[in-house]
C-alpha cells in the first residue's frame with residue numbers, strides 16, 4: 098500500500114486549550130460586543146484569527162535563542178541574520194525592524210511622498226495605510242481573475258501588466274517610487290504570484306524607470322506554489338526559487354511573523370547601498386540602531402533559523418497541505434469558499450453562505466461570530482467592517498467580496514483540530530437559513546474600526 102502523507106515534525110512541547118459550552122460563549126461574545134478581537138484568548142478553543150506571530154518555534158530556534166548576542170552594536174546575531182538574508186535573497190544590506198509594518202514605515206518614510214502613486218497587487222492594509230498616511234495613493238493592478246471567487250487560476254496574485262503599464266503611462270514616473278508586489282497576496286486570499294509575472298513586472302518597471310519592492314511576509318509559501326504549479330520549477334529547491342524570485346526585486350519588506358516562523362520581528366532588504374544608508378536614519382529614529390532595529394539578539398537568532406526552516410520543502414508541504422486538508426473537507430460539505438485555496442488560510446465566501454443578510458448588517462462579521470458560537474473557533478472578518486468608511490463621505494465601503502478568513506498558525510494545530518473546525522463550520526452551514534439578521538454598530542473609532550468596534554444584535 099502507498100504510505101500516506103504525514104507531518105514533517107513531531108511535538109516536544111504542548112499548551113493546553115479548553116473547550117467551552119455554547120452558553121459560556123454566548124455570554125463572552127455579548128461581553129465582547131460581538132467583536133472577536135475583544136475576546137480573551139482563553140475563551141477560544143481553536144484560534145484562526147491570524148497566522149501572524151502565532152507559529153510554533155522549533156527546538157533549533159529555541160536553542161538558537163540561548164546564543165543570542167545582546168550587544169547594542171555589531172552583535173553576532175545581526176551578522177548571522179545578514180549572512181542568511183544575503184544567502185536567501187541576494188541582498189547585501191538589511192535593516193532589522195520589530196515587525197512588518199515597521200519595515201514599511203521606515204522604507205516608505207524614505208520613498209513615498211505626498212501625491213505619489215504606488216501600484217501593486219491588492220496591497221495589504223498596513224501597506225496601504227502607510228501609503229495613504231503619506232497622502233499618496235495605492236493603485237490595485239491585480240488580475241481580474243482574482244476577484245472571481247471560484248474561477249481557477251494557479252497564480253491569482255499576479256499583476257495585470259496592462260493595468261500596470263497604464264499606471265506608468267498615466268503618471269509621471271517620478272511620482273511612482275516603486276511597485277509593491279505582495280507574496281503571497283494576502284488580500285486576494287493568500288494567492289501566489291508566478292515567477293513569469295515577477296520577471297515581467299520587473300522588466301516593465303525597469304523599462305519605465307522605477308523600482309520593485311516585494312512585501313515578503315509569505316514569500317516561502319509563494320515559492321512552494323511556484324515549485325508545484327509553474328512549469329520548469331519542479332526540480333528546483335525552494336531556496337533556489339526564492340533566490341530567483343528576488344533577482345526581480347530592488348528591495349523587500351518582511352513581516353517575519355509569518356514565513357520566518359517567529360512571534361515578533363521584521364526587516365528590510367536593500368539592493369542599493371545608497372537606499373540602505375538613507376533608510377538607516379529612519380530606522381534609528383523609529384526602530385533602533387541599525388544592527389538591532391527593535392529586536393533583541395535572541396530574536397534575531399530565532400528569526401535567522403526560522404528563515405532557513407521556513408524555506409525547507411518538507412515543512413512547506415506539511416503546512417500548505419494542512420490548509421488544503423481543511424479546504425477539501427469544507428468542500429465536501431458544500432461550504433462556499435475562495436478557490437484555489439490560499440497558502441496560509443481558507444477564505445469563506447460569506448455572501449454566498451448567508452445571502453439573506455443585507456450588506457448593511459455586516460454579513461462576514463455575522464458569519465465569523467456564528468462560527469465562534471458554534472464551536473469556539475475564532476476567525477477574522479474580511480469584509481465591510483475591515484473595509485471601513487470612506488474617509489471623505491464617511492459612508493461604509495462595501496467590498497466586492499465579503500469573506501471570513503480561517504488563518505492557520507504554523508506547526509500549531511493537528512489535522513484533528515482541522516476536522517473540528519470543518520465540523521463547526523459545517524454545522525453553521527446546515528443551520529444557515531435560521532440566521533436571519535446581522536449587526537448594527539454601537540460604537541466605532543474614526544479609523545481601523547474592526548479592531549475595537551462594538552456591535553449590537555438586530
Ligand code: F0G
Nearest residue numbers: 147149196197198221223283312314352
Ligand atoms: N504584509 C502582509 C502581506 C501582511 O499579511 C502583514 C500582516 C503585514 C504586511 C504587516 O506585518 O503584522 O508584522 O506588521 N498581516 C497580519 C495578518 C496582521 O493577520 O494577515 P506585521
